[in-house]
Amino acid sequence: MSSTKKSQDTEGQILVAAKKIFQKKGMDGARMQEIADEAGINKAMLHYYYRSKQLLFEAVFSNAFALLAPQLNKILNDDSTIEEKVKNFTHNYISFIAKHPYLPNFIIQEMNRNPKFFDKIQQNTAFPTLDKFNSQVALEVEQGILKPIDGKQLFINIISLNIFPFVASPLIKGFLRIDDKGFKELVEERKKAVSDFIINSIKK
Amino acid sequence: MSSTKKSQDTEGQILVAAKKIFQKKGMDGARMQEIADEAGINKAMLHYYYRSKQLLFEAVFSNAFALLAPQLNKILNDDSTIEEKVKNFTHNYISFIAKHPYLPNFIIQEMNRNPKFFDKIQQNTAFPTLDKFNSQVALEVEQGILKPIDGKQLFINIISLNIFPFVASPLIKGFLRIDDKGFKELVEERKKAVSDFIINSIKK
DNA sequence: ACATTTGTTAACCATTTGGTTTAACCTTCA
DNA sequence: TGAAGGTTAAACCAAATGGTTAACAAATGT
Numbered sequence: 001m002s003s004t005k006k007s008q009d010t011e012g013q014i015l016v017a018a019k020k021i022f023q024k025k026g027m028d029g030a031r032m033q034e035i036a037d038e039a040g041i042n043k044a045m046l047h048y049y050y051r052s053k054q055l056l057f058e059a060v061f062s063n064a065f066a067l068l069a070p071q072l073n074k075i076l077n078d079d080s081t082i083e084e085k086v087k088n089f090t091h092n093y094i095s096f097i098a099k100h101p102y103l104p105n106f107i108i109q110e111m112n113r114n115p116k117f118f119d120k121i122q123q124n125t126a127f128p129t130l131d132k133f134n135s136q137v138a139l140e141v142e143q144g145i146l147k148p149i150d151g152k153q154l155f156i157n158i159i160s161l162n163i164f165p166f167v168a169s170p171l172i173k174g175f176l177r178i179d180d181k182g183f184k185e186l187v188e189e190r191k192k193a194v195s196d197f198i199i200n201s202i203k204k
Numbered sequence: 205m206s207s208t209k210k211s212q213d214t215e216g217q218i219l220v221a222a223k224k225i226f227q228k229k230g231m232d233g234a235r236m237q238e239i240a241d242e243a244g245i246n247k248a249m250l251h252y253y254y255r256s257k258q259l260l261f262e263a264v265f266s267n268a269f270a271l272l273a274p275q276l277n278k279i280l281n282d283d284s285t286i287e288e289k290v291k292n293f294t295h296n297y298i299s300f301i302a303k304h305p306y307l308p309n310f311i312i313q314e315m316n317r318n319p320k321f322f323d324k325i326q327q328n329t330a331f332p333t334l335d336k337f338n339s340q341v342a343l344e345v346e347q348g349i350l351k352p353i354d355g356k357q358l359f360i361n362i363i364s365l366n367i368f369p370f371v372a373s374p375l376i377k378g379f380l381r382i383d384d385k386g387f388k389e390l391v392e393e394r395k396k397a398v399s400d401f402i403i404n405s406i407k408k
Numbered sequence: 409a410c411a412t413t414t415g416t417t418a419a420c421c422a423t424t425t426g427g428t429t430t431a432a433c434c435t436t437c438a
Numbered sequence: 439t440g441a442a443g444g445t446t447a448a449a450c451c452a453a454a455t456g457g458t459t460a461a462c463a464a465a466t467g468t
Contacts, residue, residue, distance in 0.1 A: 010415080028232035029317065032456060042417050047457060109313050111374045113233065122378050130379060147404065152380055152390070153397040160368035165360055167371060170315045174326050175334060176356055186356070193357040200351065201405030214445080236426060246447045251427060 011049050013039045015059060018046075022060045023102040026109055027053075058117070061110060064103055065121055069128060071096060075158070076133045082140050083199060086158060090195040093162045094187060104166050130155060146202045154202065161194045215253050217243045219263060222250075226264045227306035230313055231257075262321070265314060268307055269325055273332060275300060279362070280337045286344050287403060290362060294399040297366045298391060309371050334359060350406045358406065365398045 017039035021030045032053055036043040050056035075089040097104060111118045121127075134151035141148050165172055165187065173183055221243035225234045236257055240247040254260035279293040301308060315322045325331075338355035345352050369376055369391065377387055 026230070026232065026313075026317070028230065031454090033454090043456090044418085044458080045416070048415075051457095053456065105312075105316050108309075108372050108375065109316075111372075112309050112313075113230070115374045118374055118378060128379070129381075149401070150393070150397065153394065153401070155379070156369055156376060156390075156394075157365055157398070157401055159372075160364045161361055163372070164364035164368040168312050168315075168363075168367070170319045170322055171312065172360060174322060175332070175359070177333075186360075189354075190357065190360075193354065194361070197353070197357070197361055197405050201401050235424090237424095247426090248428080248447065249445085252445075255427095257426065 010039075010041060010045060013041065014046060014049055014056070015063070018056050019060050019063065022057055023064070023106040026106070027057050027113065030057075061107075061117075062121060062125075064106060065125065067100070068103065068107065069125060072159075073128045076128045076130060076155075082137060082146060082154075083203065086198050086202075087195050089158065090162055090198070091191050094191050094194075097163075097166050098184075098187060101166060101169075104163050108167060144204055147204050149202055158198060161198065165190065214243075214245060214249060217245065218250060218253055218260070219267070222260050222264050223267065226261060227268070227310040230310070231261050231317065234261075265311075265321075266325060266329075268310060269329065271304070272307065272311065273329060276363075277332045280332045280334060280359075286341060286350060286358075287407065290402050291399050293362065294366055294402070295395050298395050298398075301367075301370050302388075302391060305370060305373075308367050312371060348408055351408050353406055362402060365402065369394065 014035070018030075018035050021035045021038055030053075032046055033043055035056075036046055039045075046053075046056060050059060071089075071093055074092070075085045078085070080088065130152065133155060137146065137149065137151035137154055140146045169183060172186075173179065176182070176186070178186065218239070222234075222239050225239045225242055228234075229238075234257075236250055237247055239260075240250055243249075250257075250260060254263060275293075275297055278296070279289045282289070284292065334356065337359060341350065341353065341355035341358055344350045373387060376390075377383065380386070380390070382390065
């Protein structure tokens with residue numbers, strides 16, 4: 001009963017294994033054999049299901065990106081106020097990434113390696129835009145709720161403050177001379193610290 | 205007259221070429237042959253002067269890191285006020301990186317790939333600490349110059365806001381739908397925007 | 409029961425890659 | 439001038455790597 005079709009299992013196992021290896025080592029650093037070992041199957045299976053390293057990688061990447069996109073959509077396109085958005089996004093995003101620590105670095109690393117591939121993603125995926133967020137910021141500034149600030153810059157600030165510490169975690173651990181446990185605590189504190197920091201800066 | 209010893213030239217050319225290739229493609233993506241071609245010399249020369257890919261890479265990495273360290277030292281250890289530090293660092297750092305766009309991503313990428321190697325750097329290099337910055341923040345908070353904030357978190361915020369946009373430039377170009385020129389302008393605006401954003405948040 | 413498709417493996421292959429060797433080529437200086 | 443030692447290139451090598459093949463096993467449909 002527990003076994004669905006064998007094929008389904010294998011294909012899924014490959015994707016899980018590939019995700020793990022690609023996210024840890026990147027496209028160039030990953031080895032097909034290592035992915036096969038991780039999945040506990042023969043290397044030929046990788047090609048049977050995904051044809052090439054490139055296609056397997058793209059499956060993993062799209063998958064990862066699809067996980068991230070909704071998080072961003074929320075801050076860009078839901079109907080709460082900017083202040084609420086900042087609070088929610090900061091809290092949710094940090095919780096989310098704590099569960100997927102390799103994700104941001106993976107996305108950024110591979111995006112830098114091959115910007116053209118990213119262009120492809122951008123067209124295929126329903127890619128979030130800044131339009132609504134921008135006009136919302138402009139409106140709240142006009143209404144005197146926020147101090148004058150450009151929506152684009154605010155958006156960049158928000159994602160910078162939230163994402164960068166994860167991307168640069170080894171650097172931060174180095175500077176602050178903390179270990180994994182200390183880093184976890186730091187990140188936990190940041191859920192409030194980042195939110196306060198941003199609100200302090202923009203709220204009139 | 206213009207020619208110093210041939211050897212000096214070659215060794216230097218190799219380092220310049222290796223810097224370019226490694227920073228663009230990372231350790232795993234870079235090929236020794238490609239570096240040799242870039243330097244316009246025979247591949248055997250790379251090994252003659254640097255013995256192995258790993259050692260050549262380490263030379264490039266240390267070199268890059270040594271470029272970045274003084275920038276950070278300034279904000280951590282000079283004698284200006286926090287407000288001045290924020291303003292200066294933001295302005296200087298953005299100008300600096302505009303000239304070395306691959307640098308932050310290179311450092312972060314390779315640091316994630318091999319944290320142990322980073323530990324080595326941390327011991328060899330005179331590695332900046334946060335101690336002075338921390339107590340300075342605490343003092344200015346106590347004096348009522350700054351709103352209450354933790355020095356560590358403030359430090360992370362400052363570097364996040366300054367560095368992240370460069371690390372994630374393809375992502376940002378994607379979201380904002382801008383090209384290289386637009387990105388340059390955006391970064392130019394950020395020299396003031398980031399500084400204002402931080403000061404707004406922490407100044408009482 | 410049998411044929412056909414689908415899934416899986418071990419062995420194999422061509423190419424790439426980091427690294428080595430060998431021999432030639434300068435430069436220096438006695 | 440010619441021996442010595444540093445410098446350079448061409449050819450070479452072994453290992454690793456992405457990908458293929460051919461044969462076999464397991465389902466699946468008739």
